[in-house]
Amino acid sequence: MSRDFWKAFARNRGAVVGLAILALVVLAAVFANLIYPQSPWDMAAMPFQPPLSDDALLGSDTLGRDIAAGIVHGARVSLLIGLSSTAVALLIGVTLGAIAGYHGGVVDDAIMRFTELFQTIPNFVLAVVLVAIFTPSIANITIAIAVVSWPPLARLARGEFMALRSREFVQAAITTGQGTGTIILRQILPNSLSPIIVSASLTVATAILLESSLSFLGLGDPNVMSWGYMIGAARTVIRQAWWMSFFPGIAILLTVLALNLVGEGLNDALNPKLARKGRA
Amino acid sequence: MAAIASFLGRRLIKSVFILFAIVVINFMLVRAAPGDPAMVMAGEAGAADQQYVEQLREQFGLNRPIHEQLGIYLADVATGDLGYSYRQQRPVWDLIGERLPPTLVLTGFAFVLALTAGVLLGTLAAMRAGTWSDSAITVLALLSYATPIYWVGLMLILLFSVQLGWLPAFGYETVGGGYEGWDRVTDIGAHLILPVVTLGLFYMAVYARLTRASILEVRDMDFVKTARAKGLTEARIVFRHVLRNAILPVITFAGIQAGHLIGGSILIETVFAWPGIGRLAFDAVLQRDYQVLLGIFFVTSVMVIVFNIVTDLVYSLVDPRIEVA
Numbered sequence: 001m002s003r004d005f006w007k008a009f010a011r012n013r014g015a016v017v018g019l020a021i022l023a024l025v026v027l028a029a030v031f032a033n034l035i036y037p038q039s040p041w042d043m044a045a046m047p048f049q050p051p052l053s054d055d056a057l058l059g060s061d062t063l064g065r066d067i068a069a070g071i072v073h074g075a076r077v078s079l080l081i082g083l084s085s086t087a088v089a090l091l092i093g094v095t096l097g098a099i100a101g102y103h104g105g106v107v108d109d110a111i112m113r114f115t116e117l118f119q120t121i122p123n124f125v126l127a128v129v130l131v132a133i134f135t136p137s138i139a140n141i142t143i144a145i146a147v148v149s150w151p152p153l154a155r156l157a158r159g160e161f162m163a164l165r166s167r168e169f170v171q172a173a174i175t176t177g178q179g180t181g182t183i184i185l186r187q188i189l190p191n192s193l194s195p196i197i198v199s200a201s202l203t204v205a206t207a208i209l210l211e212s213s214l215s216f217l218g219l220g221d222p223n224v225m226s227w228g229y230m231i232g233a234a235r236t237v238i239r240q241a242w243w244m245s246f247f248p249g250i251a252i253l254l255t256v257l258a259l260n261l262v263g264e265g266l267n268d269a270l271n272p273k274l275a276r277k278g279r280a
Numbered sequence: 281m282a283a284i285a286s287f288l289g290r291r292l293i294k295s296v297f298i299l300f301a302i303v304v305i306n307f308m309l310v311r312a313a314p315g316d317p318a319m320v321m322a323g324e325a326g327a328a329d330q331q332y333v334e335q336l337r338e339q340f341g342l343n344r345p346i347h348e349q350l351g352i353y354l355a356d357v358a359t360g361d362l363g364y365s366y367r368q369q370r371p372v373w374d375l376i377g378e379r380l381p382p383t384l385v386l387t388g389f390a391f392v393l394a395l396t397a398g399v400l401l402g403t404l405a406a407m408r409a410g411t412w413s414d415s416a417i418t419v420l421a422l423l424s425y426a427t428p429i430y431w432v433g434l435m436l437i438l439l440f441s442v443q444l445g446w447l448p449a450f451g452y453e454t455v456g457g458g459y460e461g462w463d464r465v466t467d468i469g470a471h472l473i474l475p476v477v478t479l480g481l482f483y484m485a486v487y488a489r490l491t492r493a494s495i496l497e498v499r500d501m502d503f504v505k506t507a508r509a510k511g512l513t514e515a516r517i518v519f520r521h522v523l524r525n526a527i528l529p530v531i532t533f534a535g536i537q538a539g540h541l542i543g544g545s546i547l548i549e550t551v552f553a554w555p556g557i558g559r560l561a562f563d564a565v566l567q568r569d570y571q572v573l574l575g576i577f578f579v580t581s582v583m584v585i586v587f588n589i590v591t592d593l594v595y596s597l598v599d600p601r602i603e604v605a
Binding site: 011117129134249261 | 298301302306309310313422423426429432434435437439484536540543544550558561565576577580581585
């Protein structure tokens with residue numbers, strides 16, 4: 001699988017570019033303390049230094065903090081929250097979707113009504129309220145983003161499970177007396193994994209956007225530097241200092257773009273039948 | 281007609297249940313917050329003594345058991361009373377009624393812009409699949425999809441207000457402008473352009489991608505070949521035959537996205553100092569003004585539900601094969 005997989009993935013040039021950008025972001029996050037040993041909150045230069053000045057490559061902000069250092073350190077929070085909230089959303093969404101799709105009937109109805117509720121409440125509003133009520137910390141932000149991100153994953157998993165439920169190999173497993181849990185985890189889940197992986201990569205992208213939006217509004221974890229916070233803090237001085245909000249925005253744009261491109265590449269590689277036909 | 285009436289009837293009953301559940305969930309959620317409104321109010325007033333807090337609790341019924349409070353709130357909502365904002369000293373309906381029109385104008389224009397521009401660009405890209413204009417549109421869509429909307433807003437302000445000075449950056453209308461009639465409309469219109477473009481851009485990208493994918497699937501079907509064999513003009517084939525069949529997934533998606541549009545307007549209203557409901561919600565969160573928050577949840581959920589019903593009706597208009605169900 002792995003050779004063909006890489007071949008199919010590499011055929012999509014955008015996906016390769018996306019993977020390269022993503023690798024850079026991951027490296028920045030991992031080695032942030034080596035690249036910029038000083039805390040990104042510390043004053044590193046005169047305030048309001050434009051880009052390309054001596055002590056600040058991308059300029060400094062209103063309190064003299066180095067923008068470049070903030071971007072490198074901010075990569076950590078974005079990736080951490082993007083990945084962990086997607087993991088939680090997958091746990092909730094796939095579990096509920098699997099149960100609904102496998103059992104059908106009343107159970108399916110109940111779970112789908114519940115999912116619908118969450119899709120009726122405007123989801124960014126809900127995330128804002130959750131974070132504000134339970135105080136902004138990395139754990140709470142992760143949970144809030146997960147709570148608003150799981151419904152599409154649940155719908156997807158439900159569809160997959162419904163379709164696979166009536167296939168022969170599942171019927172065979174039921175006949176041989178395997179338990180429901182075993183069938184769901186060992187028989188159906190592995191076969192429905194590829195569309196779920198593709199959606200998960202897009203969920204990470206959306207989660208990073210959501211996190212940045214929350215911290216833009218001042219609802220980020222106050223102890224860690226994040227891209228959204230940098231833009232939010234620089235908003236009021238946009239007339240004097242464009243670079244303070246410009247560069248963090250580019251960082252978000254590139255990371256989210258890379259994840260979307262990788263998601264398309266995964267789609268090509270994992271669902272070869274669909275790949276070339278209807279790609280948007 | 282009878283089918284539509286019974287469809288509406290069933291949907292309304294279902295909506296009442298959904299709304300009921302949403303009101304209950306939100307009420308519990310908001311009450312789960314540490315520190316009840318009485319404490320917050322007392323803190324604000326600078327008087328933290330226990331007796332004053334108790335008195336406030338008594339006054340607003342906060343000392344009753346939670347299920348009783350919920351029952352009272354539900355009964356109030358059922359009669360159209362969303363309560364009173366302790367903080368702003370005004371009924372919640374007044375606050376929402378004042379802030380709703382600017383948000384409706386903003387999201388409404390953004391939605392129409394996103395849908396028309398998105399479908400048009402998506403169609404253009406699909407009909408020229410593989411050419412440079414297709415690539416350009418695809419890249420543009422990919423970029424708008426990946427950009428945080430508040431940042432797009434800031435960059436547009438930077439370009440069109442700060443650098444070029446063409447458009448106003450903040451607010452709903454010129455403060456103290458004293459415009460009336462047409463002048464006022466054009467003044468609001470000028471203030472509207474940047475927020476609408478910002479909010480619409482993201483959804484335009486989504487609709488363009490969907491339309492393109494959907495048209496690529498439809499354009500080689502037999503009925504399109506038949507239309508071509510009949511000698512119809514290309515424009516007629518695209519708009520009357522291909523697009524009509526390809527647009528269904530776009531409509532579905534547009535229906536689902538209604539709630540997101542309102543969420544997105546919190547960010548847009550923050551960036552452009554737009555006096556709408558998103559901003560009201562955000563202020564209510566920060567000030568722990570629970571009654572207002574619950575009211576906004578209720579009103580926006582009603583909007584999403586209405587929007588979903590309208591989507592289903594539009595669906596059956598575009599494709600008569602689908603019966604309202």
